[in-house]
Amino acid sequence: MVASLENHQPHQVVIVGGGFGGLYAAKALKTANVDVTLIDKRNFHLFQPLLYQVATGALSATDISAPLRSVLSTSKNTKVLLGEVNDIDPKTQQVILGDKVVPYDTLIVATGAKHSYFGKDNWKEFAPGLKTVEDAIEMRRRIFTAFEAAEQETDIEKRRALLTFVIVGAGPTGVELAGAIAELAYKTLQEDFRNIDTSETRILLLQGGDRILPALAPELSQEAEASLERLGVIVHTKTRVTNIENDIVTLKQNDQFKEIAAKTVLWAAGVQGSPMGKVLAERTGVECDRSGRVIVEPDLSIKGHQNIFVVGDLANFSHQNGQPLPGVAPVAKQEGEYVAALIQKRLQGKTLRPFKYTDYGNLAMIGQNSAVVDLGLIKLKGYFAWLFWLLIHIYFLIEFDHKILVMIQWAWNYLTRKRSARLITGKESLALTKSEDSHTSTYTPTNNRQTVNV
Amino acid sequence: MVASLENHQPHQVVIVGGGFGGLYAAKALKTANVDVTLIDKRNFHLFQPLLYQVATGALSATDISAPLRSVLSTSKNTKVLLGEVNDIDPKTQQVILGDKVVPYDTLIVATGAKHSYFGKDNWKEFAPGLKTVEDAIEMRRRIFTAFEAAEQETDIEKRRALLTFVIVGAGPTGVELAGAIAELAYKTLQEDFRNIDTSETRILLLQGGDRILPALAPELSQEAEASLERLGVIVHTKTRVTNIENDIVTLKQNDQFKEIAAKTVLWAAGVQGSPMGKVLAERTGVECDRSGRVIVEPDLSIKGHQNIFVVGDLANFSHQNGQPLPGVAPVAKQEGEYVAALIQKRLQGKTLRPFKYTDYGNLAMIGQNSAVVDLGLIKLKGYFAWLFWLLIHIYFLIEFDHKILVMIQWAWNYLTRKRSARLITGKESLALTKSEDSHTSTYTPTNNRQTVNV
Known part of the structure; x- marks a missing residue:
C-alpha cells in the first residue's frame, strides 16, 4: 500500500461508479483523512431496485434517483467527476478518462453489471x-x-x-x-x-x-x-x-x-460484469468468472494489487460453497462500507478481518398487498410481507435523499391504482405499429367492444 | 351544421389536440349526446406552465403530465386516439392520420403553437x-x-x-x-x-x-x-x-x-401556430395571421365552415383593439369549454352568444417567495403573490389529476432548496464539452477553488 505523504497531500481514493457499492464507500469515507474522487458517467445515483416501477408507469425516473453531488455535498473531502473511465494503469496508479487521467493511491471499482443475452446479442433489440x-x-x-x-x-x-x-x-x-x-x-x-x-x-x-x-x-x-x-x-x-x-x-x-x-x-x-472487469483483467492479470465478474480476495482487493478493490455487482466474492454473493444492493452497500473501513485501518497501520456479508434476507414485491419476504428464520407472505417490503424501501430511500414523498406517492398510487407516470416519451414516441395495409381505412368511433376499429 | 341522424349514430365530434383547449372541450362534452374522439400524438396532457420547473430540475416530467386516457376514463362517450393528424378534408368531413381517416360532424382543432425563431431556424440548435x-x-x-x-x-x-x-x-x-x-x-x-x-x-x-x-x-x-x-x-x-x-x-x-x-x-x-393552421388555410381558405394563427369568427368557428372550430394557442381571436387573445392556458380552457357548450346548443337547435374571454388576471413566478400577480384591480407582489401563484397552480393541477402530492413535493423542494430531479438523461447524456487540447492532462484533486482542474 502506498500512502502518498509527499506534499502532505492526503491519501487519494478514487471510486469508479456511483451505485450502491461506490456511493456507500464514498459516504463511509466522509470523515476519513483522505481525498475522495467519485467518478461516474451519470450525474445521479439510481435506486435500481425500484426501476421496474418506472418501467410500468408508477414512479418517475427522478423519484428513484438522487444527484450524486447533492448526496455527497457535505462530504467536503469528496469530489464528484462526471466522466467515463475507459482504462486504468496500475503501474503509474492512474485511471484514464479519454484525454484525462486521475491519479490514485487506492482505487475502488464499482461499475456494476449490465445485461447478458448469453451470447445472443441480437435478442437485445x-x-x-x-x-x-x-x-x-x-x-x-x-x-x-x-x-x-x-x-x-x-x-x-x-x-x-x-x-x-x-x-x-x-x-x-x-x-x-x-x-x-x-x-x-x-x-x-x-x-x-x-x-x-x-x-x-x-x-x-x-x-x-x-x-x-x-x-x-x-x-x-x-x-x-x-x-x-x-x-x-x-x-x-x-x-x-x-x-x-x-x-x-x-x-x-x-x-x-x-x-x-x-x-x-x-x-x-442474465447479467454480466461491466466492461471494467475486462480492463482490470487485462491490466492486472486478475481472473474473471464466466459472467465477467472479477474474482476478489477475502478483503475485496484483487490478487497482487492490494490497493485495487472491486465491490458490488462486478465482484465475485466467494461465499458459502464457493457460490458468489448475489448482485443485490445490500451486498454492494456492505462491500463498499467494508473497503472504506479497511482503507482507514490501513492508514493507521492496522488491518481488518476479511469481508463477511450479513444477509438480512431477500424479498420481492408481487403486487398490491402481496410480497414475499425471506429473513431466514422468519418468512412472510401476503399483506405483511408487502408492508415489510414498503417499509424497507422507504427506509433506504429516505436514507440518502429524504425521499419520503416518493413513497407516499407510491403508496397513494397503490391505493388509487393510478399509474400517472405512464408517459410515452423519447425519440420514437410516435412509432405506433404501422398497419401493413396501405389503403385508407375508415375509422368508425363506437363503444361496442366486439367491433374493433383501426 | 350537419347532424348525422342516419343509423341513429350520435353527432361525431373530433378534437385534434389534448392540451388545455382540446382537453377542456372533451371534458365539457362528457354528458352531451355526442361521440367524442380526442386525437393527440402524445398519450398525455402536459401542464405546460410548469415545464420550466422540469427544465431546472425541480419537478419531473411525470409530475406535470396526466395520461389523457386516465383523465377521460369516465367520459364513456369519449375515445382517445394516439396519432398525428396530417390533413383534413372539409368536403367529406374527415381528418386524415397517415393511412387512417376519422369522420367528423364537428371538428375542433386545438393543436397549439410551437417555437418561432423569426425565420432564423438555424438558431434552434x-x-x-x-x-x-x-x-x-x-x-x-x-x-x-x-x-x-x-x-x-x-x-x-x-x-x-x-x-x-x-x-x-x-x-x-x-x-x-x-x-x-x-x-x-x-x-x-x-x-x-x-x-x-x-x-x-x-x-x-x-x-x-x-x-x-x-x-x-x-x-x-x-x-x-x-x-x-x-x-x-x-x-x-x-x-x-x-x-x-x-x-x-x-x-x-x-x-x-x-x-x-x-x-x-x-x-x-417567439411562438407560431402549429402546422395544422397552414393545413386549415389550404383546405378551407381561412386566413392566418403573421404568426400562423388561424383568424377565427366570434364563435371560434372558421369563415365558411360553421362546423370547424379552432381554440387555444392556434386561434387568433380578435380581442379589444383588434389584439388577439394571448396564448395562455386560461384562454384555451375557456375557448374549449365555449365550443363544447355551443355544440350542445346547436344540437338543440339553439345558438349561443359569441365567445367572450373572462380575464382573471396574469401572474408569473420569479423565485422563492416572490411572484407578481395582476388581477386588474388587485395587484400582488412578493410573498403574497407567490402564495397566490402556488394556490392557483395547486387548484389547476388537482382539478384534472388530483396531483396534490406534486405541489407538496414542489413546496418541499422550495423549502429545502433541493432540486432532486436534476438528472442528465437522454442520448447525449455523456456529451461533456470536449477539451480542444488532445494531450493527456493530469487531474489533481484539490479543494482549492483558485486552482481549477481538468
Whole structure:
C-alpha cells in the first residue's frame, strides 16, 4: 500500500461508479483523512431496485434517483467527476478518462453489471432489459405503446400479439415486472380503452429453472407463483427461450418447441460484469468468472494489487460453497462500507478481518398487498410481507435523499391504482405499429367492444 | 351544421389536440349526446406552465403530465386516439392520420403553437425552446451539463462561457426560467462543486421591448425586474438578439452590437401556430395571421365552415383593439369549454352568444417567495403573490389529476432548496464539452477553488 505523504497531500481514493457499492464507500469515507474522487458517467445515483416501477408507469425516473453531488455535498473531502473511465494503469496508479487521467493511491471499482443475452446479442433489440433510466423509459414506451396499438388494430392475431407480454427470467425483477403489468392490464387500464378489453392481456413469466425467485426459500417461491397466478400471470418454469426475433419468442419446454407471438418481450434473465472487469483483467492479470465478474480476495482487493478493490455487482466474492454473493444492493452497500473501513485501518497501520456479508434476507414485491419476504428464520407472505417490503424501501430511500414523498406517492398510487407516470416519451414516441395495409381505412368511433376499429 | 341522424349514430365530434383547449372541450362534452374522439400524438396532457420547473430540475416530467386516457376514463362517450393528424378534408368531413381517416360532424382543432425563431431556424440548435417534455429534458441536460463541464474546465474564458446562461425573451417562461436558474446557481448548487464557485454564474435575461412581462401592469414589470435583479439575474430590456451561433450570442442595444460568449442559450421568445393552421388555410381558405394563427369568427368557428372550430394557442381571436387573445392556458380552457357548450346548443337547435374571454388576471413566478400577480384591480407582489401563484397552480393541477402530492413535493423542494430531479438523461447524456487540447492532462484533486482542474 502506498500512502502518498509527499506534499502532505492526503491519501487519494478514487471510486469508479456511483451505485450502491461506490456511493456507500464514498459516504463511509466522509470523515476519513483522505481525498475522495467519485467518478461516474451519470450525474445521479439510481435506486435500481425500484426501476421496474418506472418501467410500468408508477414512479418517475427522478423519484428513484438522487444527484450524486447533492448526496455527497457535505462530504467536503469528496469530489464528484462526471466522466467515463475507459482504462486504468496500475503501474503509474492512474485511471484514464479519454484525454484525462486521475491519479490514485487506492482505487475502488464499482461499475456494476449490465445485461447478458448469453451470447445472443441480437435478442437485445426485441427484448430490452432494465438497468438504466433510459432502459426503464424505453420499456415504459413499449408497454404503453402496445396497448395503444392494440386499441387501433383490427386484425385479431395482431391484436393478440400486441396484448401478449413475455417476461424472460423470474428473479425479483422479472417477478416484479410481471406483477406490475398484471395490475396495469387487469386493474389500472381497465376503464381507459374503448375498443380493446385489457383483461384479454396475456402475461407470461418464463423461468429456466424449476422455480421462480430461486434465491428465496422454496415455500416462498411457491407462494409467489400462486400470488402471481391469482393476479393473472401465466408462470412457466423449466422453460428455456431458444430464440427471440420479429415478435416471436421460441420456447423449449420438456424438449418441445413452442412459438409465442408477442410484441413486447422484456429481458430480466442474465447479467454480466461491466466492461471494467475486462480492463482490470487485462491490466492486472486478475481472473474473471464466466459472467465477467472479477474474482476478489477475502478483503475485496484483487490478487497482487492490494490497493485495487472491486465491490458490488462486478465482484465475485466467494461465499458459502464457493457460490458468489448475489448482485443485490445490500451486498454492494456492505462491500463498499467494508473497503472504506479497511482503507482507514490501513492508514493507521492496522488491518481488518476479511469481508463477511450479513444477509438480512431477500424479498420481492408481487403486487398490491402481496410480497414475499425471506429473513431466514422468519418468512412472510401476503399483506405483511408487502408492508415489510414498503417499509424497507422507504427506509433506504429516505436514507440518502429524504425521499419520503416518493413513497407516499407510491403508496397513494397503490391505493388509487393510478399509474400517472405512464408517459410515452423519447425519440420514437410516435412509432405506433404501422398497419401493413396501405389503403385508407375508415375509422368508425363506437363503444361496442366486439367491433374493433383501426 | 350537419347532424348525422342516419343509423341513429350520435353527432361525431373530433378534437385534434389534448392540451388545455382540446382537453377542456372533451371534458365539457362528457354528458352531451355526442361521440367524442380526442386525437393527440402524445398519450398525455402536459401542464405546460410548469415545464420550466422540469427544465431546472425541480419537478419531473411525470409530475406535470396526466395520461389523457386516465383523465377521460369516465367520459364513456369519449375515445382517445394516439396519432398525428396530417390533413383534413372539409368536403367529406374527415381528418386524415397517415393511412387512417376519422369522420367528423364537428371538428375542433386545438393543436397549439410551437417555437418561432423569426425565420432564423438555424438558431434552434444553439437555443432550444420549451414546449414539450423532450424540450424540457434537453434544457435540463444542457443546464446541468454546463455546470459539470465548468467544473472540469481549466481555461478561464471557456469556464466563463460555460457559466453564462442567456435567456432570450422575458415573458412568463423567460422570467421563470431566469429566476429558477438563479436559485439553482446561487443557492441549490452552492455546496455541490469543488473547483468552481457557482456564484460566479451569470444569467442574462434579454427582452426586445422596453419592459419584461409586457402582459402585466407596468408597475408589476418593474417589481419583477427588481426581484430578478435581487436574485442575481442581469436584465437587459430594449435588447435584440441579432445572431446565435457557436456559443456566441450577438446583441443589439441602442444601435451598438455586443457579443456574449455563452454555452447555454435558452429560447423563450417567439411562438407560431402549429402546422395544422397552414393545413386549415389550404383546405378551407381561412386566413392566418403573421404568426400562423388561424383568424377565427366570434364563435371560434372558421369563415365558411360553421362546423370547424379552432381554440387555444392556434386561434387568433380578435380581442379589444383588434389584439388577439394571448396564448395562455386560461384562454384555451375557456375557448374549449365555449365550443363544447355551443355544440350542445346547436344540437338543440339553439345558438349561443359569441365567445367572450373572462380575464382573471396574469401572474408569473420569479423565485422563492416572490411572484407578481395582476388581477386588474388587485395587484400582488412578493410573498403574497407567490402564495397566490402556488394556490392557483395547486387548484389547476388537482382539478384534472388530483396531483396534490406534486405541489407538496414542489413546496418541499422550495423549502429545502433541493432540486432532486436534476438528472442528465437522454442520448447525449455523456456529451461533456470536449477539451480542444488532445494531450493527456493530469487531474489533481484539490479543494482549492483558485486552482481549477481538468
